[in-house]
Amino acid sequence: MSLSSKDLLGIKGMSPEEIRLVLDTAASFKDVSERDIKKVPALRGKTVINLFYEPSTRTRTSFELAGKRLSADVLNISTTTSSVVKGETLLDTARNIEAMKCDVLILRHPCSGAPAFLASRLKSSVINAGDGFHEHPTQALLDLFTIREKLGTIEGRTVAIVGDIAHSRVARSNIYGLTALGARVRVCGPATMIPYGIEQSGVEVFYDADRAVDGVDVIMTLRLQLERQAAGLFPGVREYARLYGLNRDRLSRAGKNAMVMHPGPMNRGVEISSDVADSSSVILDQVTNGVAVRMAIMFLLSGGAKAEAS
Amino acid sequence: MNILIKNGHVVDPANKVDEKLDILISGNRIAGIGKPGSIGSEGAQVMDASGKVVVPGLIDMHVHLREPGYEYKENIATGTAAAKAGGFTSLCCMPNTNPVNDTGSVTEFILSQAAKSGSARVYPVGAVTKGSKGEELAEMGELHGSGCVAVSDDGRPVMNGAIMRRAMEYSKIFGIPVLSHCEDANLSAKGVMNEGALSTELGLRGIPSAAEDSMTARDIFLAELTGCRLHLCHVSTKGAVALIREAKARGLAVTAETCPHYFTLTDEAVRGYNTMAKMNPPLRTAEDVQAIKEGLRDGTIDVIATDHAPHGMDEKTVEFEYAPFGIVGLETALGLSLRLVQEGVLSLTDLVRKMSLNPAVILKINRGTLSSGAEADITIIDPDLEWTVDAAVFKSRSRNTPFDGWKLKGRAVQTIMGGRV
């Protein structure tokens, strides 16, 4: 079996079998990172380009390591060009990169749909490394991988995603992935941060964090973008931390041994208290697994699926 | 030179005509209209209109011709050529050019360009406020004197209610309508599509219906306060239709238009980040489409206009958020609107009323009829002609349409302006 698309644009549209294929493949690649020689020649001679229109250290580094551990040549292009500055268009930039014979293009972009826009116009595989509020598929895959690794199964688990759901691509991708694999998903946040019609994706909506985490197996806390305060989405950090922050007390309402996850980077003392982050979370496992999942994705996309798509 | 249009099915709502008649054009005027064979045709060029529908020249009261300033998108020559191709003999051009049409000199420039190269009659719409900035009133007296038939800050809604109130009061001096683009810019903020389950899925910022509804309500109340003739542009929501219906029931001088895309497409057209489906107001839901059709059917919505908004292909071939709002419409409007007749939403007479007579009445221009003695602006429609929209052959300079490749039934086969074919 292989992935049906040459690109990874989102979790939505992936079948449960495809998701499992990625997770299974990632398990093998995780072993590579555990060795002294953390490198296999699977993508030798391939060129992987990280094209980042938003600052990101973690995701870019993770993709870069993943590519290098597969023996690909990895290049990073970071640009902070905003829409206001009339620079080169995204399409022109991408076409120039492709003309230099790039095999995999990893795109992080503030606009939802930018990876889809390029994928339909390029022969290279495009991997969405986060687009606007749309999706961040590799983050969800590494979260799924981590849950499966720690809990054995995903099916039948209850997961609470707490925070700014409206502006979170991580939340969307996880909702699609978790529900595809049979988990029950609760989303919780201030009503200003719950997007219209989210319940149509099969989740239960909560405004009360204590109720949302009650008895769950996994809690994912999302990073609060502090600048949203100016847009009137929450009145202040103090109230947000009190109502939605994950602390010991709130965590005690979740199931025994509940997993705590965070996509990073954390605002300590806002969405997550330091003691929870440091003692009860699997945040660093998520980071480790991120490399393995991204290796699996690059490996799977640079194989047969691409030949079939062209 | 005389032209005799024979055996056409003439639809002329102003004269309650809906039957097979012959029309004689003499020079630039309609010289006679009568039963088939009743008008002598000596020396006239005979145009056989059997099986065709003959209607007063269509009038599009909402067009962006882009000249001056954005001639790479469209100019007056190409825009009016597109109008003619689509069956329109007259159009209103919105003031959001560069410079904005907020002074008589810009109006006069537009009119002189139209006189030189226009394939359709051009009626300029002046700005409500200077530079359409929403701060100080534009000199409506000069604009009206130079030929503007209405005022509007289309595309840049007047957010300050007090300014809008004064604009409405001031417009009464000249008896011209205020064409209002109803949008609460704070509510729509950076939105790029309809706010709904799909905007959530696509991760695109939404524009709630409330942004249009609340401003529609404000403007209706201001129209009541001021007694101004208010015309609501490109109505797209169920809520706005209800507000207008209620305002009309109260006898207010409020009229409204919608555009073919609002009764043809829903926000689903955006799926895949299709920038050709990005316009403002945004495509709404199936429920809204139904309400728009009902509003057209029961007369709440008086006019079908295009909001023809040409943009270069490079401008649309970008990230969805960065693409400009708007689509071209002049060359697809009639074909799409005829679907309403085919579906039984509108009679042919009602369609002609909304695409010709009503705009003429609202704008107080002496058009939209086939009365004997009127200027011969006539559109001949083949209602059965099946055709495929091909943006590549548009007369417009731009090709930004979501309807490329659509199969439509019925189109204008002859557009006659002032007796000229």
Added chain:
Amino acid sequence: MTMNEKALILDKSGIDRALTRISHEILEKNRGAKSIALVGIQKGGVHLAGRLAAKIREIEGVDIPVGSLDITMYRDDLGTRKSQPVPKATDISFDVQDRVIVLVDDVLFTGRTIRAALNSIMDYGRPMRIQLAVLVDRGHRELPIRADFVGKNLPTSSKEKVKVLLAEDGEEEKVVILAE
């Protein structure tokens, strides 16, 4: 294209005899079991490595380390195949440094799998020596690779397929040649 069984090469007892002989040869060549480790190549070699270890235990009375190796990430045909192979488990839980590694596979054919296995095992450390044991050597080498221990040398046509069926996979145990 369906392949039919053309000839039976080894039956259950034939396979067992071949493995017994290979076990003796491994011990003989390496003068006992000291510092030997067996590494079965996924997927056909893994069960065979286990069996060889059991036989060596019978003969010498010692347990030698056994590992499994998946060579997917080291293949030379990635990207040219129709679909990407899914890697199976690699389990090398002993230090390969200064050991004699005996790679075990079911069929030796082009030699490309062994090339990949050699590269792969080197990434786990520096073995003292690497040897190769195969149940069947069917010829048609594309690389200069030869086996140290061979259960059965089998001349084949390149269009034929050699299949090793083992009880561990729920099959009736045998080695057969398949042809169109």
